[in-house]
Amino acid sequence: MAKFFALKNFTALSDLHPNMANLKIIGIVIGKTDVKGFPDRKMIIENPLIQRKDTEREEKFSPATPSNYKLLLSENHSMVKVCSPYEVDTKLLSLIHLPVKESRDYYSLADIVANGHSLDGRIINVLAAVRSVGEPKYFTTSDRRKGQRCEVKLFDETEPSFTMTCWDNESILLAQSWMARETVIFASDVRINFNKFQNCMAATVISKTIITVNPDTPEANILLNYIRENKETNVADEIDSYLKESVNLNTIVDVYTVEQLKVKALKSEGKADPFYGILYAYISTLNIDDETTKVVRNRCSSCGYIVNEASNTCTICNQDSSRLKSFFLSFDVLVDLTDHTGTLHSCSLSGSIAEETLGCTINEFLTMTSEQKTKLKWQLLLERSKIYLKLILSHRARGGLKVTILSCKLADPTEASRNLARQGHT
Template identity: 25%
Template sequence: MNDNIVLQRVTLMHLEPTIFNALIVGVIIAKQDPRQFVDSKSSDPGTSRAVLNFTFRDSPQDFINVTYWGKSDAIFAIDENFHVGDVVELVRPQITIRKYNDKGEQFRPKVTSPYSLTMNDFSNILRHDGVNEVNYKNLLRLPTKPPGFVPIRDIHNGGLAVKDTYADILGAVAHVGNLRTVKLKNGGEASLIEIILFDQTNPGIRVTFWNREYIGRASSWQPRSTILFITDLNIDWSGYHKSVVAKFSNKSILTENPVGREAEKLAEYAKTAPLHAPNIIDQLTVNLPDVQMIQNVMSVQQIQNRINLGQESGTMQNLQFTALLYGVITQLDLDGFGRLFTKKCGHCKTLIKLIGKCENATCPVALNTALVEPEISFDIRVTISDHTGTLNDCRLSGKTAEMVLDCSIQEFLQMSDDDKARIKWKYLLERCAIRLIVFSANNQKPIISIQSCSIPDGEEVVQRIPVY
């Protein structure tokens, strides 16, 4: 800073376009990646310049968008040296009245100030080391919008209708993915990271970050512990995941562990809420009934008709029903090569894939800073048939599988093939009374989950088996 220039210390609340030598102290609360372009006005062909956009706050009520223009080297240096959470001094910014119909406003965070700040080669940004630094840091936990976020359940329920809309979300971190590099349509490459947020209404929504600033910050987010309030997330539809997803946009502002009653309630819920592995996160939470209360007898054909009706009417996202099926188990591969169990990280509950270790980039087990035994549970695929048809890929899993097979997963893993075969032939090709719950998540393929399986007496079968 040039000491020969008299600067006027001013707050955002008292900005005026006539102030030319302003010094404003505050904290950076949002930041976009810089953009580089060729300077067409330069006498030196090929000269490049760049622009950096960020959002700046100095009180609970006042925050403003800042645009910093300059030579590429200078702007990229500023981008490297200043980050969200830094308390800074803005020196000699140009103060202009915002044009609400300006196209640029559509791609910037919503702010409270009627002005915007423009900085250039005659401006400066400095780190602030004053005694009041902690007061500015505290602003980082104050949401930039009043409570009014959308429950994650409601976003999923919108399906394709919510594509290309924006929503505010309050969510707890369930999973932080690994940094990935993808090829763009223009031949270039870009990095991204995906996280999963959940709340009391739904086990999760995928949120993608392309912004380098937040990709870096994601490494500190902890499953169950970190609560995020994100404004103006871009809602999209993923054909790959067959579900609603979200993208952090240039309009978004992210508040970590925000202050507020709703955030406190979510943080308390997140401590004990079940975390779903990322590959099944799009399943809806199912309210499981008492198994013995499942008495509505259905045939395979009736179950399939119910599923087909949901597909044809477009109501699969709300599909959920129970059934008591008297069917023959025609496939139960306990002693062969079929899938029998899943393995999850004992710390963060992330599904462990073929490489045999946790892949959650923030998990201490994956970082080799903690040693926690993985959790193993049954996940068996079963085929059931009756006189009307066949149900493939029915799931016998978890504690239900242990009750049906009459052994724990640990006991099963120690068994010989002969012992496993004996358990298999107790049910294989036998007519069983099988209680099922059928549900779908976000219009995906329905899940048929076995809740109990037993061998009924012949009289019960004759009296209750349906004709079709």
């Protein structure tokens, strides 16, 4: 899909007609599928075939366009080439930053959340800023097809965090170029769904979607100013969005033993997606009173990653150590979990989940004496707990399995005994 600007010796899209021949069109590529690669976004198309478009059928899965016609390129008769510098007009380049939809035709993130199920399955437009861009995750389907996905966290003046998922190569590559808390996007025709697992609304980039980066519109400029003015504020309110998994615990129902989790991990080899489960176990290692073990760390307020202690900068979002960033303190504890079948080592307990588990805030913990920390440790050690876990295969993790604790609370004795009895142990 391209936007075009009429110049001398070139035909404008608005002038197209099926009877035309020997056309030359200059334009900007604003969206494409994975099949054909373009070395540049500024293109010239020569000798395309013009056909009338079947709007209802063709725009069901393709981006909507105002023209009644479409261009077909023949390998033998048509040509696509990159514009030379002298052929590019500044007015043409400005089209890159113009959304394909009316600039006011979008939902705020709060409106999407508020409307909830009524928007489930709808295709809408979204104007938002980029909070973070995740690494592409690769997977293999049951029929052995390779795939990938990338999660982008968005925000605006009304909502601190909202997930948009990209599945195709083009949108994933585009997302990797976005800067956290600096890039604004206008995403036209994204699909909105209610994510039952995470218990929230989410957006998905589909074949109809066209994303305009840093759109030149009044609404986008207002959002950009909001980002700049609030870049270093409200850090405390955002800790959960960085460190607390946005998973609805009610959707996690499968109970495992440690041994069963390890077996499941082996069977999941080659899969990038995490799996979740409930474990009735004891915290068998909790080094919160060891002066040589660091359990409180600085995290970057922009991306949530642990700050490099040597340089005191975030290596993820701030390569320039001369630029000051604000940080916040967070628990970052590694614990061992043990049941009658074995032990999961070095499980991550962090952020507000750690505060809930330990029963104290960061500031309260930092004022404790060594004796008080030891007493707190022994209050938690060897107490049977109901623990919700997220597990993902990782060659960098101990035992090849990265384990994150989503919730850890003392287990109800009756409930624990009933579940353990089903597994042949009480």
